[in-house]
Amino acid sequence: MKSRELLRLVAAQVCVHSAMTGARLAAPLLALQLGYSAAQVGVLLALFALSPVILALPAGRLADRHGLRVPLLLAIGAAMLGTGLAAAWPRFGMLCAMALLTGASAGTAQIALQRHVGRAVAHPSELKTVFSWIAIAPAMANFIGPLITGLLIDHAGPQPAHETGFRVAFGVLALLPLACWALARGAPERPLPPPGPRDAGKSVWDLASVPLLRRLLMVNWLQAMAWDVHTFVLPILGHERGLSASTIGALLGAFAIAAAGVRMALPLLAAKLPEWQVMYGATLLAACALMVYPLMPGALAMGACSVVLGVALGSVQPMVLSLLHQVAPPGRQGEAMALRVMTINFSSFLMPMLFGSIGAVTGVAGLFWLVSGALALGARAIPGLQVAEPPKVK
Incomplete structure (x- = not known):
């Protein structure tokens, strides 16, 4: 894949994904x-992950059958509709609708x-390189979407966090997906492989075998849970400590x-280390960062922990x-990607509700320490992820 084409696709995903990440901060x-x-906020945040759980498999099969353009057009339309509804009627019901639509769009x-x-x-040796670049897109969207949204909420209205600021923020987020289509529409489609006779009638659960x-x-899933607890707790923790939307x-x-x-x-780094070694070290580092995060006294110290956790x-x-x-x-990569998206988004749907209930008993610190312990225990399974040869699906 040419570098210019890859960068355009990275930028395209940043645009459509930023609509969801910005909405996930504002909602x-x-x-x-x-x-x-x-x-109730936990339920609202869970809705951002509900629609990807339901639609991941149809989206993966749609991509396997039709390539890039059709699913991308549907994603852009859903993101614009969801944020547009919230801009017009910034009420809890519309926030729920926005969460469902933008979650479906991003997934x-x-x-x-x-x-x-x-x-x-x-060649398969290029996979780590191209996926390292395409994986930059969600991370950049997690920066661009919340930052733009927070600034608009604080400064677009007559006072910080006024309803007008929220309306303007949602309106700006509705325009970002248009840039996605402008960037991605020229991407050359690869020939679609013909369906093999062994794949006929196969379900996605055959992949899970x-x-x-x-x-x-x-x-x-464990690593996604760590990401989710940070996303869920930080707005609540910041609100409790009196931090502004811009600071959060x-x-x-x-x-x-x-x-x-x-x-x-x-x-x-990936050229010198196998995937499982990178994942093992990252999981242990994330467990340590979550352990000390709730002990940080102010915004600067919290920011340092956020950086370590982000790394x-x-x-x-x-690597995943x-x-x-x-x-x-061959020919079922879309379904395999969909199975991963469905797994982690089901967690993102369920975990915020559990976090809200558990946090009411244990407090914020208890949530961080619980997930930290789960990561430390789960790290023992990572050395078993060494790939000798691609396994066959029965």
Whole structure:
């Protein structure tokens, strides 16, 4: 794949994904301002992951059958509709609708773009490099979306966090997906492989029959849970400590910059280390960062922990995608990507509600320490992710 084409696809995913990440910052802040409880905010945040759980498999099959353009157009339309509804009617019901639509948009675009770049490489040795670059997109979107949204919420209205600021923020987020189409529409489609006779009538659960794939999905789920607890707790923790929306957005942005920065360095590191070793070190580092995070006294110290956590979790996704693409049978990469998206988004749907309930008992510190312990225990499974040869699906 040419570097220019790859960079355009990275920028395209940044645009459509930023609509979701910005909405995910604004929605809980507006809900808290409207008087809704932390448990209700947890339900709202969970909705961002519900639609990808439901639509991941159809989106993966759609990408396998039609390539890049059709799923990408649907993703762009969903993102614009969701943020447009919230801009017009900034009420809790519309925030829920926005969460469902922007979550579906981000998940569909991610599956289509990751499948596209994975099939574009000439040799499996290039997978870690291209996935390191395409994985920069969500990290950059986690910086751009919250930062722009936080600034607009604080400064576009007559006073910080005024309803007008939220309306303007949602309106700007609705325009970002248009840039995605302008960047990605010229990407050359790769020839679609004909469906093989062995794939006829196969379900996605046949992919899950591969032991290595099951182990990989479990490890990826633990790391996604660590990402989710940071995303869920930080707005609530910042609200409790009196931090402004801009400061909370900057803290999330520091996490995202670190995740993007480490992914830019990964092609050099990954050339010398196998995927499982990178994942093992990153998981242990994330466990340590979560252990000390709730002990940080102010925004600067919290930002330092966000950077460390971003470095750790940001290095994982390219390695997971590289292994996943090697495991998936030809012509079913979209389904394999969808199975991963469905797994981690089901966690993102369920975890915020559990976090809200558990946090009411243990407090913020208890949530961080619980996930830290889960990561430390789960790290023992990572050395088993060594790939000798692509396993066959029965």
